[in-house]
Amino acid sequence: MLCNETIRHGLLRSTTMLAGIGLMGAVGTAHAQAAQEQDAGIGDIIVTAQKRSQNLNDVGMSIAAIGSEQINTRGIARPEDLTKIVPSLTVTSDYRDTPVYTLRGVGFFEQTLAAAPTVSMYVDQVPLVFPILARGAALDLERLEVLKGPQGTTFGQNSTGGLINYIAAKPTADFSAGLDWGYARFGQFDANAFVSGPIATDVSIRVAGATTQGGAWQKSATRDDTLGDQNFTRGRVILDAQPSSDLKLSLMVNGWIDKGDTFAGRALEELTTTGNTISPEVGVSIAAQRLHPRDPRIADWTPGAALRHDDWFIQGSLRADYDLLSNVQLTSITAYSDFSRDSEVDGDGTSAADFVQKTSGRIRDFYQELRGSGEFLDKRMHLNAGVSYQRSKIADIYMQQQNPAGGGLQVSPFGAFLLDDPKGFTRISTLAAFASGDYQFSDRLQVEAGVRYTSSRTHYRGCTADGGDGGLANIVGSIQEQVLGRARTTAPGECITLNDAPDAVPADQFASGFYEDDLDQDNVSWRANLNWKPFADDKLLYANVSRGYKAGSFVMTGANLSSQLAPVRQERLTAYELGFKLPIAGRSVQINGAAFYYDYKGKQIRGRFVNIFGVLERLSNIPRSDILGAEGQVLLRPFEGLSASANATYVRSRVRSNPDGSDYTTFPSRAHDPAAAVPVTGMSFPFTPKFSASADIGYDWAVSDGLKASIGASLTYQGRSRATLTQADPGRPADTSLGARDTYNDPTFSLPAYTLLDLRASLASPDGKYTVSIFGRNVTNKFYATSTTLVLDTIVQYTGMPATYGIKLSVRY
Known part of the structure; x- marks a missing residue:
């Protein structure tokens, strides 16, 4: 932490206090909506997908536009909540609590802080460069837009899967304010607030804040203990000014502080992938968890461990819009982001001290974009062109404590160790130039085109170090002497990663040190x-x-060999899409649909291989794969008060040829056995269900004395998917379900389909100033898994939230 950390924390706390000093509430529902509804029928849906305001029905791409009212009523507060309203999106994470976004099957399940995402994130076009920075973005929003397919010719970052743009509610010309208080199951308290209005001539401000406290919903299977209390506070300040008729300025500061509990998984099985000695307590804990196979609350973790976050993020940005001519505008966006992580997590899902990890890291990012845009030829032509520069510095460090209860992790005949310390330091600089435009040939025909050139350089320096007790250094040093036939170079507290580069000079071959x-x-x-x-x-x-x-990137992992840290190359995706947007029945019905095909080259994955050290991880590129899919949406507003929507997506993903030109990879649960290799060509991608869907219906009406009532329900369906890029495990019984012929033959790493039901109801005063609402989420208490992964000695499953219900009180001025 830097000495000015207190200043940063103070700024965030001050932001929240300005928003109401504890009287904070949910995002105001009385403000601008993406769908500007009329008394009957569906009004224009305004989006800014191409960096100017347009009717959604005029934009030839697949876009999910969600207004503030829907964000509020559907309870969109965390990144994983977006799956309720975007069927083709999945959001998952592992014990390090770094979200991974997969859109239409395009994702990269990699927890390294410096890993470039396939789905880029923005707040008001200001990039949140890495996924973990977006944890507090869903605060006081006007709307959010999800663009599907490759992006980059219009927005500041390149991406293969798409982008999510959080559009913040803006300062208002007149004073307005809102407060909400909410209380939910497990003792969770939510409070949000905003205040907005002018503070001087041509100057206005909006301050918003939110906090979530409590809510420990996980229960230990072996003792009376709970986990999951939240202590998450976020804030945003937007200051708009217009010094002259030609110039507009917008200063935005936003950030968050997380001091809540980290998440625990539930252990499904214990393994001996490296011949290690496993504590008997591991088996006891797993047996206790198996007594509650369908209870999402049951998990386990090391008693007494300080399993908490100490994370913070702050970002400041300045946007300037200058009217160079009546039809030409220059825009500058300057932003600086600073993130710090210092958390402790339990990775093995048991009560044994088998794997406890302290994660620390720092991200500092500078971004500058300068672009011009204009309308020409009687507004039949729009052009947009610009340049952007980005510079990031990332430090990613773990301290891992492994298996002390079992007498140490027995990785070889040379001894045992308790601690290891992977660390990586990354510097990234990216320069890009982009241009896009459209031309209206007639009232019925328009063409659009865009191009972007990107140049990126990444410098990496990393290794795995001995944890300071000398155990790991002794093991690797003994291997150097007795197996590799060279002098020992390892020492306590120093790097143990061995240089196995094929072009290494004899003096450096299998010497320990940093990989650069x-x-x-x-x-x-x-x-x-x-x-x-x-x-x-x-x-x-x-x-x-x-x-x-x-972009390609380097990996953070426990690396015994330098080849494990070699970078993965950039991936390329070519997308073909046909679609339609049809308002019918007097605009009381809107039908949208699209079919798409993705030709995927060099898809990035995290895989495993076996050598003298056992099972090791590294990044790889899949030479060829593809995705075929279709999606549809229906919006209904047949008469005043009733609205409904339904969305469905089909995605078929397929590996056409897998890494190294072979047809095999190693199954995680038998990775110690090279004979257990199984084919993967033809398999589907992880976290990519074939079918996903959502539906929502709501009805508003006036009751006695002018009170306004509302009820609603929503469904979210996620089809069956897998958590790894693997096929059947020959050592397990086959899955005889209907999906077995689609290679879902291992039930442990299969994520079953699920459907979630949410309900809501509210009562508002005639003037809309006061509202009381009740809600239920996952009201059927459906058990569902979001991820399953191999962590050292155990296969660990991560589950979704159980049934949650609560009440919320709202005040608007």
Whole structure:
């Protein structure tokens, strides 16, 4: 931590106090909506997907636009909540609590802080460069937009899967304020607030804050203990000024502080992948958890461990818009982000002190974008062009305590160790130039095109170090002397990663030390689109083709060999999409649909291989894979008060050829046995269900004395998927379900399908100033798993929230 950490924390706390000093509430529902509804029928849905305000029915791409009212009523507060409203999106994480976003099957399940995401994140077009920074983004929003498919020709970052743009509620010309208080099951308290209005001539401000406290919903299987209390506070300040008629300035500061509990998993099985001695307590804990196979609350963790976050994030940005001419505008966005993590997590899902990890890290990022945009030829042509520069410095460090209860982790005949210390330091600089435009040939035909050049350089320095007790250094040093035939170079507290580069000089071969490397890459992404309105109304047919890239990166893992830390190269995705947007029945019904095909080259994965040290991890590129899919949406507003929507997505993902040109990979649960290799070509991607869907219905009406009542229900369905890129385990009984022929043959790493039901009801005063609402989420208490992973000695499962219900009181001024 730097000495000015107190200043940062004070700024965030001050932001929250300005918003109401503890009287904080949910995002105001009385403010701008993405869907501007009329008394009957569906009004225009305004989006800014192409960095200007447009009717959604005029934009030829697949976009999910969600307004503030839907964000509020559906309880969208965390990244994983987005899956309720975007069926093709999955959000998952492991014990390090770093979210991973997968959109239409495009994802990268990698927990390294410096790993480039496939789905990029923004708040008001300001990038949140790495996924963990977006944990507090869903605060006081006007709407959010999810763009699907490769992006980069319009927005500041390149991506293969898509992007999510959180659009903050803006300062208002008149004074307004809102407070909400909520109390839910497990003792969870939520409070949010905002205040907005002018503070001087042509200057206005909006201050928003939120806090979530309590809510320990996990129960230990072996003792009277709970986990899951939240202590999460976030805030945002936006200051808008217009010094002249030609210049607009917007200063935004937002951030969050997390001091809540970390998450625990439930152990499903114990393994001996490296011949280690496992504590008997591991088996006792697993047996206790198996007594509650369908209870999502049951998990286990090391008693007395300080399993808590001490994380914070702050970002400041300045946007300037200058009208160079009546039809040409220059825009500058300057941003600086600072994130710190210092958390302790239990990774093995048991009460034994088998694997406890202290994670620390720091991200510092600078971003600058300068672009020009304009309208020409009687507004039939729009052009947008600019450059961006980004510089990031990331430190990612773990201290892992392994298996002291079992007498140490027995990795070889050379001894045991208790502590190891993987660490990685990354510097990334990216320079890009982009341009896009569209031309309206007629009222019915429009063409769009865009191109982007990106040059990126990454420098990495990392290793795994002895934890300071000398145990790991002694093991690796003995291997150097007795197996590799060279002098010992390891020492307590120093790097133990051995240089196995094929071009290493004899003096450096299998010597221990830091691994250091550079990754320089460039690419050209592009997009072409045709929009056609065949009738004299708003019905749109479109076709587009686009290409996007995801940057390569280095990995953070326990590395015995330097080859484990070698970078993964950039991946390339070429997307083809046909779609339609059809308002019908007097605009009381809106039907949207799209079909898409993704040609995937170099998909990045985290895999395993076996050598003299046992099972080791590294990043790899899959040479060829593809995705085929379709999605549909129906919006209904047949008469005043009633609204409904339904969304469904089908995605078929497929590996066409797997790493190293072979047809095999190693199954995690038998990774110690090279003979257990199984084919993966033809398999589907992890965390990519074939079918996903959501539906929502709501009805508003006036009751006696002018009171306004509302009820609603929503469903979320996620189809069956897998948590690893593996096929059947020959050592396990086959899954005889209908999905078995689709290679879902191992039930341990299969994530079963599930459906969640949410309910809500509210009563508001005639003037809308006061509202009381009740809600229930996952009201059927459906048990569902979000991830299953191998952690050292155990296969660990992570589950979703059980049934939760609560009440909320709202005040608006």
